Amino acid sequence: MQGLYIHIPFCKKKCRYCDFVSFPDLKCEDLYFVALVAEMRKYAPLMRERSFDTVFIGGGTPTVLKPGRIAALLNEAGKCFSIKPGAEITSEANPESASEEKLGELYEAGVNRLSLGLQSANDLELHAIGRIHSRQDFINAVSAARKVGFTNINADVMHGLPGQTVESCIDTLRLVTELEIPHISSYSLILEEGTPLYDDVRNGRVILPDPDDTADMEDAGFEFLAQRGYDRYEISNFAKPGSECRHNLNYWDNGEYLGIGLNSHSALRLKGDWTRFNNTDDLNEYINELGEGKLPVRNTRKIERDEEMFETIMLGLRKIKGVSRRGFEERFGCDPVERYAPAVSELEMEGWLEATEDSMYLTKRGLDFQNEALIKFMEQ
Amino acid sequence: MAFPKELIRNFCIIAHIDHGKSTLADRLMQLTDTVAERDMEEQLLDSMDIERERGITIKSTAVRMFYTARDGKTYMLNLIDTPGHVDFTYEVSRALAACEGAVLVVDATQGIEAQTLANVYLALDNDLEIIPVINKIDLASADPENAIHEIEDIIGLPAEDAPQISAKTGLNVEEVLERIVSDVPAPKGDPEAPLKALIFDSLYDNYMGALSYVRVMDGTVRPGDRIRFMHSGNEFDVTEVGIFDPGRKPVKELTAGEVGYISASIKSVAETKVGDTITLASCPAKEPLHGYKQANPMVFCGIYPADGADYGALKEALDKLILNDASISYEPETSQALGYGFRCGFLGLLHMEIAEERLEREFDLDLVTTAPSVIYRVIMLDGTVRMIDNPSNLPSPMEIQRMEEPMVMAHIMTPPEFVGSIMELCQEKRGFFLDMTYLEENRVKLSYRMPLNEIIFDFFDGLKSRSRGYASFDYELGEYEESDLVKLDFLLNGDMCDALSTIVHRDKAYAKGRAVAEKLQEVIPRQQFEIPIQAAIGGKIIARETVRAVRKDVLAKCYGGDITRKKKLLEKQKEGKKRMRQVGTVSVPSDAFMSVLRIN
Numbered sequence: 001m002q003g004l005y006i007h008i009p010f011c012k013k014k015c016r017y018c019d020f021v022s023f024p025d026l027k028c029e030d031l032y033f034v035a036l037v038a039e040m041r042k043y044a045p046l047m048r049e050r051s052f053d054t055v056f057i058g059g060g061t062p063t064v065l066k067p068g069r070i071a072a073l074l075n076e077a078g079k080c081f082s083i084k085p086g087a088e089i090t091s092e093a094n095p096e097s098a099s100e101e102k103l104g105e106l107y108e109a110g111v112n113r114l115s116l117g118l119q120s121a122n123d124l125e126l127h128a129i130g131r132i133h134s135r136q137d138f139i140n141a142v143s144a145a146r147k148v149g150f151t152n153i154n155a156d157v158m159h160g161l162p163g164q165t166v167e168s169c170i171d172t173l174r175l176v177t178e179l180e181i182p183h184i185s186s187y188s189l190i191l192e193e194g195t196p197l198y199d200d201v202r203n204g205r206v207i208l209p210d211p212d213d214t215a216d217m218e219d220a221g222f223e224f225l226a227q228r229g230y231d232r233y234e235i236s237n238f239a240k241p242g243s244e245c246r247h248n249l250n251y252w253d254n255g256e257y258l259g260i261g262l263n264s265h266s267a268l269r270l271k272g273d274w275t276r277f278n279n280t281d282d283l284n285e286y287i288n289e290l291g292e293g294k295l296p297v298r299n300t301r302k303i304e305r306d307e308e309m310f311e312t313i314m315l316g317l318r319k320i321k322g323v324s325r326r327g328f329e330e331r332f333g334c335d336p337v338e339r340y341a342p343a344v345s346e347l348e349m350e351g352w353l354e355a356t357e358d359s360m361y362l363t364k365r366g367l368d369f370q371n372e373a374l375i376k377f378m379e380q
Numbered sequence: 381m382a383f384p385k386e387l388i389r390n391f392c393i394i395a396h397i398d399h400g401k402s403t404l405a406d407r408l409m410q411l412t413d414t415v416a417e418r419d420m421e422e423q424l425l426d427s428m429d430i431e432r433e434r435g436i437t438i439k440s441t442a443v444r445m446f447y448t449a450r451d452g453k454t455y456m457l458n459l460i461d462t463p464g465h466v467d468f469t470y471e472v473s474r475a476l477a478a479c480e481g482a483v484l485v486v487d488a489t490q491g492i493e494a495q496t497l498a499n500v501y502l503a504l505d506n507d508l509e510i511i512p513v514i515n516k517i518d519l520a521s522a523d524p525e526n527a528i529h530e531i532e533d534i535i536g537l538p539a540e541d542a543p544q545i546s547a548k549t550g551l552n553v554e555e556v557l558e559r560i561v562s563d564v565p566a567p568k569g570d571p572e573a574p575l576k577a578l579i580f581d582s583l584y585d586n587y588m589g590a591l592s593y594v595r596v597m598d599g600t601v602r603p604g605d606r607i608r609f610m611h612s613g614n615e616f617d618v619t620e621v622g623i624f625d626p627g628r629k630p631v632k633e634l635t636a637g638e639v640g641y642i643s644a645s646i647k648s649v650a651e652t653k654v655g656d657t658i659t660l661a662s663c664p665a666k667e668p669l670h671g672y673k674q675a676n677p678m679v680f681c682g683i684y685p686a687d688g689a690d691y692g693a694l695k696e697a698l699d700k701l702i703l704n705d706a707s708i709s710y711e712p713e714t715s716q717a718l719g720y721g722f723r724c725g726f727l728g729l730l731h732m733e734i735a736e737e738r739l740e741r742e743f744d745l746d747l748v749t750t751a752p753s754v755i756y757r758v759i760m761l762d763g764t765v766r767m768i769d770n771p772s773n774l775p776s777p778m779e780i781q782r783m784e785e786p787m788v789m790a791h792i793m794t795p796p797e798f799v800g801s802i803m804e805l806c807q808e809k810r811g812f813f814l815d816m817t818y819l820e821e822n823r824v825k826l827s828y829r830m831p832l833n834e835i836i837f838d839f840f841d842g843l844k845s846r847s848r849g850y851a852s853f854d855y856e857l858g859e860y861e862e863s864d865l866v867k868l869d870f871l872l873n874g875d876m877c878d879a880l881s882t883i884v885h886r887d888k889a890y891a892k893g894r895a896v897a898e899k900l901q902e903v904i905p906r907q908q909f910e911i912p913i914q915a916a917i918g919g920k921i922i923a924r925e926t927v928r929a930v931r932k933d934v935l936a937k938c939y940g941g942d943i944t945r946k947k948k949l950l951e952k953q954k955e956g957k958k959r960m961r962q963v964g965t966v967s968v969p970s971d972a973f974m975s976v977l978r979i980n
Contacts (some may be wrong), residue, residue: 005941142688187936211906215931236936257941265941276943299944314950369908370934375954 001250004052007261010060016130019192019376021263021281023058035290037076039260042295044080044231049083055089063097069108086179088246095133098141104148114145117153121172128162142179154183160214161189162206169217170224177228182243187236188214235318252319254312262286276304313377336360343376383456386566390458395485400515406546408825412445442639443626449561458639469854470673473502474655475580478595481509481564488522491530498852500535511559512539512573518546567637574665576600583650584703590646600635606661610668614651615661617646650706675707676724679732679752679836680769684721686746686970691720697743708735717963718748719880719929723770729836731895748970750879754832757784757860771881774867784860785831792826794851799824801846809834815839868893875964879973888894894923896976903972906930
């Protein structure tokens with residue numbers, strides 16, 4: 001499988017917890033757009049043999065772009081690359097900029113999956129983390145999305161927010177499930193250094209829930225989703241059968257992907273070598289280098305076979321189904337259960353991991369301690 | 381041909397950290413063409429990395445300069461640089477004893493600082509001529525009038541015509557040289573008398589062995605002479621004598637009044653003790669110079685390799701370290717929690733920290749250290765006496781008749797406004813008030829008898845914070861005194877952690893037990909099970925805290941395609957795990973053993 005990612009590093013306003021590369025200032029939008037097009041054109045020859053199964057337009061907030069831009073980008077992508085018929089084409093959107101008009105434009109442009117950043121359906125919690133939309137904006141966005149034709153919709157939600165309780169957390173999930181949104185990404189808030197929220201917490205201006213309370217929210221939330229017929233198919237992702245996100249599954253399968261845009265990351269097999277690289281995270285560098293006809297690539301690394309194996313385990317064990325033994329064997333010529341026998345047996349004894357004929361996967365307890373489990377694989 | 385003694389000036393520089401001692405020394409060397417400018421490292425005299433980083437001088441060192449003064453004569457100026465911390469007071473006093481004068485550098489923007497004073501008094505005790513110098517007058521915030529005022533008021537030295545300089549720009553630095561020439565007395569001493577050379581420092585050189593840095597008081601020493609160290613009685617044949625230029629440079633002889641080094645194929649600096657007197661075996665001096673003290677370690681701690689496999693490397697490093705610093709003692713010990721390591725003795729807490737830092741840096745070792753301890757005298761029921769420097773070795777209370785702890789005589793100098801809060805601190809630290817005298821209107825000396833184990837932790841920090849840095853402090857070791865001491869143990873999930881045991885006064889055991897338990901609760905990361913932390917005296921639990929079990933350890937977010945980020949986080953977590961020590965079932969981070977010291 002192959003995925004194409006396109007990054008839109010602009011937002012109306014940056015959220016207080018966000019450490020992604022994004023700017024609350026659209027003055028470079030036009031130059032950036034030109035650079036994106038230039039970058040895709042540069043990659044066109046390299047990608048001639050490949051064909052994308054998925055496209056993901058992420059950000060930032062792609063819907064803050066001028067009208068017609070997403071369509072133009074997808075149009076250009078279609079010219080530069082082969083995109084398979086029936087490909088999953090996702091765009092992210094935030095409720096405040098998801099008007100019927102905007103969403104209609106996305107749908108017309110070929111976007112067939114919409115990922116909405118809800119985070120919380122509680123207006124106080126939204127305010128605390130610097131979101132600029134309300135619960136009602138989200139409800140409106142969902143109805144607009146349905147009206148223009150979207151059926152495949154995701155909502156991102158978070159737990160562990162300032163002021164959040166188990167009840168308010170369930171309330172958010174209740175809204176999402178009652179709106180019959182088929183896919184939910186449910187993350188716990190990660191406090192990242194350098195964000196305004198990080199400073200607030202360190203200075204005592206904001207108090208986050210205790211880790212135990214956050215764990216309670218997570219457990220209660222996941223239980224609630226299970227009761228409503230959502231399958232947990234990855235550590236933080238839930239879907240009604242058939243609505244899993246194919247683009248993300250490709251990441252977790254350690255598949256190939258090409259990232260276009262500022263600070264986007266790529267993994268490709270180049271001349272037989274598993275290779276990772278990323279683009280600069282400096283907007284001026286990105287625009288200037290592409291203007292000079294150069295790719296703004298940084299940190300190109302050849303990944304050795306052992307590391308590629310570990311990556312495959314690290315990503316694969318995020319999935320509830322775990323790592324496919326046959327898939328692993330096909331890729332590396334060895335069985336993961338044998339290759340990592342000491343770690344596997346230790347984790348099995350702990351009750352953290354199970355292996356069947358088809359796959360090797362973490363148990364519920366193992367998923368809770370995934371980091372610890374991975375370190376066992378790493379130590380080998 | 382010996383240099384005319386009346387043209388020799390031996391002096392040192394006294395300054396607070398950052399007040400520009402090293403910069404001034406550099407300038408003096410530059411002005412006297414002692415070092416070509418291009419050869420100069422930023423702070424030449426401070427040759428150790430740690431010294432350079434901490435901005436303090438640990439070892440004494442010396443440099444010889446020649447200066448043609450305005451009177452047309454050429455003088456030999458020997459600058460002896462001195463360490464600047466209470467742990468090294470003895471070393472400072474010996475370095476000062478090697479001089480006739482001292483340049484007192486005062487920062488025009490800050491005035492006199494506390495630490496400077498202790499050394500000024502030490503210099504006055506040694507009858508040194510003191511030349512005040514006001515530095516940093518190039519800065520906008522400079523207030524030389526105030527600095528002059530402080531020197532006159534606090535120290536009682538006339539400072540009206542003190543040179544006002546900028547060591548940084550070089551402004552008026554020549555004035556300092558002139559003042560050294562005119563004010564510092566020429567050395568006395570008879571080149572023909574029996575040799576008396578004062579060792580003010582020693583250093584180990586890989587090729588030449590232990591070198592004695594000396595000031596020759598009387599007599600003359602030449603290569604080929606057989607010398608005797610008067611306190612140890614050991615004799616050696618001199619292979620080389622030399623001066624500091626500022627690098628070592630051999631000369632034909634060192635004679636009365638001069639400063640230099642003596643090399644005699646000596647294997648270890650343990651033989652060349654600071655303060656000892658070197659004389660000639662053939663014609664010995666009647667008496668050694670006075671002021672010699674055996675520098676005994678007073679503070680002990682366990683030093684362990686963070687990775688048990690590095691035990692051999694740690695031993696090798698310690699062997700090398702003491703070649704250069706004979707005041708460190710060490711012997712092997714084992715801990716259930718920490719494995720194989722060494723019990724090491726130091727002159728004081730800073731000395732200990734510096735040694736640890738040198739081990740980690742110069743020998744690239746990762747260390748775990750335990751709380752410092754003093755030596756306790758334990759009188760057993762059968763009357764035998766045991767000296768205990770490691771709390772884990774304390775016999776059972778059932779076998780002990782009584783215990784004694786070392787006391788010190790602490791002298792604290794402070795401006796009067798801080799007397800109240802300093803007395804409070806001394807009281808908290810179980811001090812017995814002895815005396816309070818006004819040295820000057822603005823200077824009070826407090827004397828206390830205090831247990832050494834109270835001052836090895838955070839007494840100095842407490843003193844500084846309560847006096848806004850103005851109080852200075854010095855101590856001398858006193859007698860042992862009977863004391864109601866108990867061993868305070870800590871249990872993690874029911875298992876005793878020997879590396880955390882300490883000996884404390886019974887009255888303080890509860891507070892300390894509670895404070896350490898709370899600190900441990902902070903520093904021990906949550907694990908997959910609940911961990912009770914208990915403080916205990918004997919079998920009795922006096923405090924309890926709990927580290928709750930961790931519920932999740934998983935990265936929710938997957939950072940899109942940015943795999944490296946997640947890998948880095950895992951690497952970091954893995955490295956963190958490597959720095960953990962296993963105490964029974966509980967993983968304890970290495971630095972927890974040291975961080976429990978820093979409780980308040």
